Amino acid sequence: MNVTNTQEVLNLIDTALRNNNPQQIGEALATLSKLEPDRWITLLHINNIIPDADQRNTELAEILPILLEGLAYAMAEPGFPLDGFTNLLYPLLTLNISFSSISKSLNSLNVWEKPVINLIARIVGFLEDQTDIALDRSSKITGKNGYHDTRFLLSDEIDTVFNGPMTNVVAGYEEHCENLQLILAYSIYRYRTDYWGEIKINRTPYEDIEFSKLVTLASIWRRYKDLWAKTKYFGWRAIKIKGMENEILFIPKDExxxxxxxxxxxxxxxxxxxxxxxxxxxxxxxxxxxxxxxxxxxxxxxxxxxxxxxxxxxxxxxxxxxxxxxxxxxxxxxxxxxxxxxxxxxxxxxxxxxxxxx
Structure with missing residues (x-):
């Protein structure tokens, strides 16, 4: 292939995918890997040639067969990186499975009563209550010490679920806000016209297993979303560790x-x-x-x-x-x-x- 412009090669790959031309895909992928050896996979992602891992299975299924054929042609080209196949598809497929599993769990929760604005009201109430608790504790500590100690807000002294790393007040508040944003977006996407309605007197979110699962799944989704972003934009790789056959480890390109x-x-x-x-x-x-x-x-x-x-x-x-x-x-x-x-x-x-x- 005589094309030497990166954007032209990316356009060729995109066109070849839409035209189901695996040989041209393979030749263009090999050319792209030579022109951009450190970021050819990232360029495929940010140019929306490769679908995101959190897309629905049908969207990934449409492109996967032709992409696999194209990669087979690319691997036969001289100079194509030996780990190109793994680095491109392994993170995409493994994270897609994780996103699909989370979506299935979210849909099965008994929290999606209509109108869904009731659920949002519960989450907002929960966030407001958590804010009041944090401010009250901060005020007591400030009164006791005689000065405002930012270590209370930023020191990792709060336990998290599943014996995970400890967190702090600011991080916890940001976590709740971002979870609310995610659930709000998902609710509008899922229910559209059935979203608004009269807000009834809501039951407390505390000691509600289904509500707890909702917040936890939102956090997990965001963790995987962050991991996918690191893979997509910063070139993180998925690897297997000896002795941990059932685990997948994602590592940065430059630690x-x-x-x-x-x-x-x-x-x-x-x-x-x-x-x-x-x-x-x-x-x-x-x-x-x-x-x-x-x-x-x-x-x-x-x-x-x-x-x-x-x-x-x-x-x-x-x-x-x-x-x-x-x-x-x-x-x-x-x-x-x-x-x-x-x-x-x-x-x-x-x-x-x-x-x-x-």
């Missing part, structure tokens, strides 16, 4: 880079928590609406990039600082501005044999 990424995120979370606590104590209260005229100048100063081009975040720093100078969370925005322009927290994290360590 040290992944450690830097995770620790950078943790440090950023601590920094922003400290900033938020300090800015709240300042007692400032002013919204963007109070700065409408100058905010309009700032917006007009922003030049969005063309499609496919990186945004250089070019804006008038003086106008930006003036807009945020009286906001209650101005310290947060100043930090965001400094990180965007001058540094990245993740770059400060060093791992392994370098001079600085974690």
């Amino acid at each position: 040290e880079e992944q450690i830097r990424f995770e620790i950078g995120g943790i440090r950023a979370q601590f920094i922003f928590a400290e900033i938020s606590s300090f800015s709240l104590s300042a007692g400032l209260d002013q919204s963007f609406s109070d700065n409408y005229d100058i905010l309009s100048k700032l917006a007009n100063n922003i030049n969005l990039p063309k499609v496919g081009k990186p945004w250089k975040i070019e804006l008038d720093s003086q106008i930006f600082k003036k807009v945020t100078s009286n906001l209650w969370d101005k310290f947060y925005w100043e930090t965001i501005f400094q990180i965007a322009y001058f540094q990245k927290i993740i770059d400060l994290v060093q791992v392994g044999s370098r001079k600085k360590h974690i």
Whole structure:
């Protein structure tokens, strides 16, 4: 194949899949793996040539036979990576099975009474109650210590189900919010016209096994979704470990880079928590609406990039600082501005044999 442009090769693969041409698929896959040896699988995913693992089985079943034939042709081409077949299909198929199993369990729960707005009301009530409990505990600790200790919010001291890793108040609250978002989206998708209705007096979500299963399955779905995103965008691989024949382990392409990424995120979370606590104590209260005229100048100063081009975040720093100078969370925005322009927290994290360590 004489094509040397990556996007043209991707278009050829997409067209060949729709035309059921396995030989052309194989030749194009081999060419793509040579042009983009480190990210050819990722490119197939982000160009929507390969379906997502959380898609329905019918969608995957439509493309799988022709894709398998195409891979057979690709493996016969010189230079095609020996692990190309495994790295492309193994994560897709194994995670698709997991998503299908979770969907089946979700559909079997006895929580989908109509109108479904009742279920959403129960989840919102549960989230509100959990928030009140956390705030009450935080207030008591602050009163006892005489100062606001962010370690209460961010220290991993809360047990999780199935003897998993311990978590913290902020992570737990975010978990509940994201579960609510997922269940809300699923409810609207599933019931559409039967969603709204009169909200009845709902029973408590506590000590309700079915409700507990719903929240747990939502969390599990999100974990698999995150794992699929790491596989799709960051090239994580699925491997088997000797002595663990029934287990599948997903590992990052670069373990040290992944450690830097995770620790950078943790440090950023601590920094922003400290900033938020300090800015709240300042007692400032002013919204963007109070700065409408100058905010309009700032917006007009922003030049969005063309499609496919990186945004250089070019804006008038003086106008930006003036807009945020009286906001209650101005310290947060100043930090965001400094990180965007001058540094990245993740770059400060060093791992392994370098001079600085974690």
